[in-house]
Amino acid sequence: MAKKQKKAPNKRKNKSKRKRKSPLRIIPLGGLGEVGKNMMLFEYGKDGFIIDAGLMFPEEEMLGVDLVLPDFSYVKKNISKYKAIIITHGHEDHIGCLPFLLREITLPIYGTKLTLGLIEGKLEEYGLCHIDFREIKSDSVLKIGPFKIEFMRVCHSIPDGVGLAIHTPIGLVVHSGDFKLDQSPVDNIPTDYQKFASLGKMKPMLLMSDSTNSELPGYTFPERNVGKNLSVIFRKAKKRIIVASFASHIHRIQQVFDVAKENNRKVVISGRSMVTNVQIAVSLGYLNIPDKILLDIDEIKKYKSDRIVILCTGSQGEPLSALARMASHDHSKIELKPKDTVIISAAPIPGNEKSVNRIIDKLYQAGVDVYYESISGVHVSGHAAQEEIKLMLNIVSPKFYMPIHGEYRHLKHNAIIANSLGFNEKNIILAKNGDVIEFFPNKFRINRKVETGVIFVDGLGVGDIGDIVLRDRQLLSKDGIFIIVITINTQNGQLVSGPDIISRGFVYIRKSAELIDAAKERVVKVLEKTAKEEITDWSVLKADVKDTVSDFLYKKTKRRPMILTIIIEI
Amino acid sequence: MAKKQKKAPNKRKNKSKRKRKSPLRIIPLGGLGEVGKNMMLFEYGKDGFIIDAGLMFPEEEMLGVDLVLPDFSYVKKNISKYKAIIITHGHEDHIGCLPFLLREITLPIYGTKLTLGLIEGKLEEYGLCHIDFREIKSDSVLKIGPFKIEFMRVCHSIPDGVGLAIHTPIGLVVHSGDFKLDQSPVDNIPTDYQKFASLGKMKPMLLMSDSTNSELPGYTFPERNVGKNLSVIFRKAKKRIIVASFASHIHRIQQVFDVAKENNRKVVISGRSMVTNVQIAVSLGYLNIPDKILLDIDEIKKYKSDRIVILCTGSQGEPLSALARMASHDHSKIELKPKDTVIISAAPIPGNEKSVNRIIDKLYQAGVDVYYESISGVHVSGHAAQEEIKLMLNIVSPKFYMPIHGEYRHLKHNAIIANSLGFNEKNIILAKNGDVIEFFPNKFRINRKVETGVIFVDGLGVGDIGDIVLRDRQLLSKDGIFIIVITINTQNGQLVSGPDIISRGFVYIRKSAELIDAAKERVVKVLEKTAKEEITDWSVLKADVKDTVSDFLYKKTKRRPMILTIIIEI
Numbered sequence A, B: 001m002a003k004k005q006k007k008a009p010n011k012r013k014n015k016s017k018r019k020r021k022s023p024l025r026i027i028p029l030g031g032l033g034e035v036g037k038n039m040m041l042f043e044y045g046k047d048g049f050i051i052d053a054g055l056m057f058p059e060e061e062m063l064g065v066d067l068v069l070p071d072f073s074y075v076k077k078n079i080s081k082y083k084a085i086i087i088t089h090g091h092e093d094h095i096g097c098l099p100f101l102l103r104e105i106t107l108p109i110y111g112t113k114l115t116l117g118l119i120e121g122k123l124e125e126y127g128l129c130h131i132d133f134r135e136i137k138s139d140s141v142l143k144i145g146p147f148k149i150e151f152m153r154v155c156h157s158i159p160d161g162v163g164l165a166i167h168t169p170i171g172l173v174v175h176s177g178d179f180k181l182d183q184s185p186v187d188n189i190p191t192d193y194q195k196f197a198s199l200g201k202m203k204p205m206l207l208m209s210d211s212t213n214s215e216l217p218g219y220t221f222p223e224r225n226v227g228k229n230l231s232v233i234f235r236k237a238k239k240r241i242i243v244a245s246f247a248s249h250i251h252r253i254q255q256v257f258d259v260a261k262e263n264n265r266k267v268v269i270s271g272r273s274m275v276t277n278v279q280i281a282v283s284l285g286y287l288n289i290p291d292k293i294l295l296d297i298d299e300i301k302k303y304k305s306d307r308i309v310i311l312c313t314g315s316q317g318e319p320l321s322a323l324a325r326m327a328s329h330d331h332s333k334i335e336l337k338p339k340d341t342v343i344i345s346a347a348p349i350p351g352n353e354k355s356v357n358r359i360i361d362k363l364y365q366a367g368v369d370v371y372y373e374s375i376s377g378v379h380v381s382g383h384a385a386q387e388e389i390k391l392m393l394n395i396v397s398p399k400f401y402m403p404i405h406g407e408y409r410h411l412k413h414n415a416i417i418a419n420s421l422g423f424n425e426k427n428i429i430l431a432k433n434g435d436v437i438e439f440f441p442n443k444f445r446i447n448r449k450v451e452t453g454v455i456f457v458d459g460l461g462v463g464d465i466g467d468i469v470l471r472d473r474q475l476l477s478k479d480g481i482f483i484i485v486i487t488i489n490t491q492n493g494q495l496v497s498g499p500d501i502i503s504r505g506f507v508y509i510r511k512s513a514e515l516i517d518a519a520k521e522r523v524v525k526v527l528e529k530t531a532k533e534e535i536t537d538w539s540v541l542k543a544d545v546k547d548t549v550s551d552f553l554y555k556k557t558k559r560r561p562m563i564l565t566i567i568i569e570i
Helices: A007-019 A073-077 A113-125 A193-201 A224-236 A250-262 A272-283 A297-302 A322-327 A353-365 A386-396 A408-420 A467-479 A513-532 A538-557 B007-019 B073-077 B113-125 B193-201 B224-236 B250-262 B272-283 B297-302 B322-327 B353-365 B386-396 B408-420 B467-479 B513-532 B538-557
Strands: A024-030 A039-044 A047-053 A067-070 A082-086 A109-111 A133-135 A141-144 A147-154 A161-167 A172-175 A206-210 A241-244 A266-270 A308-312 A341-344 A369-372 A400-404 A435-440 A443-449 A454-458 A481-488 A495-504 A562-569 B024-030 B039-044 B047-053 B067-070 B082-086 B109-111 B133-135 B141-144 B147-154 B161-167 B172-175 B206-210 B241-244 B266-270 B308-312 B341-344 B369-372 B400-404 B435-440 B443-449 B454-458 B481-488 B495-504 B562-569
Touching (some): A082 A141, A109 A113, A161 A193, A206 A386, A250 A272, A322 A353, A400 A408, A481 B562, A495 A513, A495 B562, B341 B353, B353 B369, B513 B538
Parallel strands (some): A109 A133, A172 A206, A206 A400, B047 B082, B172 B206, B266 B308
Antiparallel strands (some): A039 A047, A147 A161, A435 A443, A481 A495, B024 B039, B024 B435, B147 B161
16 A cells, blocks of 8 residues: 555656756865865766875874875765776876775776876785776776766876766766876877867866966976976086986986986986886886986996986975985985086975975085076976966867866966856856765756865874864974873872973973972962862862963963873872 | 293284284174074174174974074174174064064164164064164264275165175175165165265175075066056956055055055055054155045945955965955954955065965955966065176176075075176185184185074073974974873882873874773883882883883884873872
8 A cells, every 4th residue: 555655756756857867966075175185076876986086295284194185984985886996197196095095995996007007006015906907098988887988198297197088968077187288298199189179079068177287377388398408407417417306207207318318327216216116117118218228326336427317206305305315415325426416307396395495405505506496497397377278178168167176276267267268157166175066957056065074194093183183283383291290199189299390392491490390389379279179170170270380381481382280199 | 920921922923913904704693594584793803793683484393483583692792892783674584683682782773764663663562662773874974993884775675775885994895785676666766876886996805695586587577567567456456455465565565555546445454563564654754645545444334345455464374464364254354255356465485385375265265356476466576686686796896705695595596696797606605604704805714603503482482492392392293292100109119000191192092092001001011020120210110111102102003102201109
């Protein structure tokens, strides 16, 4: 009976089903409103897949944090839906979350050859083997439930990057990946304009496009410019040449090898990630190392200084990197000498400017000739500037436009660019991480969010520290800690010993005996008062001591150390 | 007898005196190898004076530090020598140390009218009155012992800046101050080329010249360019306009008032330092405020939004500034609305990029139109770029050249510039803070250093924290603190209570009971062992506990919190 009664509503359901298709859902979990931890979900009905799983490096106030991941708890909860992780390219902000994600879920990973090679190397470091890797080629067509996905080569600061054409029941979605429109790329594989153009003819519903450089007018310079400038510098150099760059920037590395060969110099590779990536790129055919050019670091002394190039890590001023050690005269194998040439072939990632500048200062102090981005063309960006962003938009000519990959102002400038081309503001989607963007034929809406946020990695801990721990670290970092130890006889509430005071990071203790003694007196007074009032609730006592001492120290020093009151009961 | 015996050496001394003039000594105490805390000493025989006494803002790793001062202990020790402090202009990196210096020494302060006005305001805040201020004018000649000092107007990002011509027994020294060669300055007072040129004719021994922008090719744009760009933005703006800038940039402020008047807008001033400096500049005649243009912040609601300009502080992203509060919807009087225009008319000082970017992001999220340096010409620098540095060098044509005011790479690039003009490398002085540069006729030498370094200001404490406290703060900031409290019976060395463990900033305690318990077990084992071995030296016990727990925690978490072992004896 019950079943029969339900028929009517069922009919209505069927009717509405015919009228309304279920929506395509796009859910960015990271990469919107930030540079880093890119991760995006596509869902249609019971099917879905993931694009990218990146990490971000911690902001200044995330004290002691090593890495920042997108919160992927929504993925874990809905794991039955997802059939694949598709990676657009091998940069950390697109692959760095994989070791943590794949500890908790199992999914095949799709990527181009180099991308998979870099991921494999990374996962092995984390002890993750037996991963289901599936290589995609430029003509691959991937079917996931109702989705059909094609790939377009894009130029970027790493080879083998792709954009995606995602055919869905609601419409065609084009995802640019991270791209630039380099007209003379080092590997002679330009961005696949024809394929993007043919997608453009299919009236795509949506283009999602890289916003990183949307503040920059004009075009990003081609990568080959760097090679030309390196060539000039190499010809001038009289002694050893040290080039620091990103270990994943295979085209840059190729150019260093090429220019070294031109100048009859051998190349030594220093820095773990540089060594690893060069090996991977060579073995997969992405790097073409001239014969007999590679030199072991221990052979360096056999050659005159004008025959040597050292290719190393440390372009971001990382304190333990090969370059930082050289600059501090702390490298076990390489000693910098006056008139050596150091080329920092990279731009500082925002936040790293100061550490990079410090290294440059040290290098100059060592008498070295230094070349870096702001004074010479030894780096170009891998991201599209404004005119390239416009060109991509004109080629694809979608109905809706969604700026991705960037801090909010980058997304906003990308939107302003679209607007300047006559794109209707209503069709530009300025979304936030966690937004569920639902697409119906000819319209979209955002009216709910999924759980989103960050997972902090600190040492071995993944997600075991959060706002409370960070707030404590911030407090500790500012004015240190002030610990008051009181031993109390539980029988009569009398002070047995102490108060003892220990502080760290607050004042220089040996010079502050007077202050410490005065603080002790304040504590004793509080104890006398509470004893008189026969207070035996230690939490009240603790709070009293804390407030009194905090006020006293602030009055005396205008500092607010963290105050801990420890009561030992006897 | 003894006295007589000494005569011979005395004679020799006199002889050598006739042959050798005593040297001119120049001692930079700050500003070389850094941007900030400029301070320089001039000495000849028993006479001397000080140029500038600035502060620096703390570097990232100087946790909790508010201000950084040059270590002026050498000045205190030799105070009888110094007759004056001469200030080149009113920026913090040239005057900010004065409140701290003048608490400890008494000297007259020489400066131009505006410079003294700003210093006076500052000193009053610190409760320092009755200071001996002596105004210098462009034709002033100041005599200090054997020194004769003249002043040359220079353009900079604050009015009333000067360079110095210091006539000494050894030769003429020209000090550029901080300068740019603006050909159309807002106050129509260009850098005094004639005076610099007439000094050049006198064959100066030394030019000391501003290096801040020595990495930048070409010329720095004139300040009036900003006015033109502001004018364009003002004309376009439909709602309220908020301009954030440096409170000391009087010419910028003048231009904001002028453009506001052109556009029939009233001006509200928000932010304490902006209010103070505008008052000082108006009262001294450096700022010309159009009639009836000023509006009290409480009257803001009486006017339509297209009649309002708000001039405020916060261009560096300072979290408590007027602009930061507006961006966070936390300003008591001003609520930002969509389509308002915010102009950040300043460049972020290195290290402030991230906080400024965060504010820009928040402003865009509030729907505001934002203009900032990197996307529109709403700021120009106050320092000479390469071609201006060359021009100054060509006009003054000294024998020796000493780059000042900048990090090492800025000094180095300034030296490279001089070298590119044919200046002999041997005549370029790349000095460091604390170097005693001794000048003799036609030569110089650096063969000793005076005590130098930094004084940290933290709250009320000046110089009471140093490397140990900072190292503790860094340690605490990274992995927090782990405190172990053990109560021991002194009679038998037995554990009376505990071990108790308290941690902050290490792990989220509620989720880490297992880890904490395991750590306790480790402590108990150490105590059992030491009790068995009858160790009664608590320092040995403490070290044992600390090492054991530290190793254990590192193995489990790869973190190294600060570990404190507190032993209570009963």
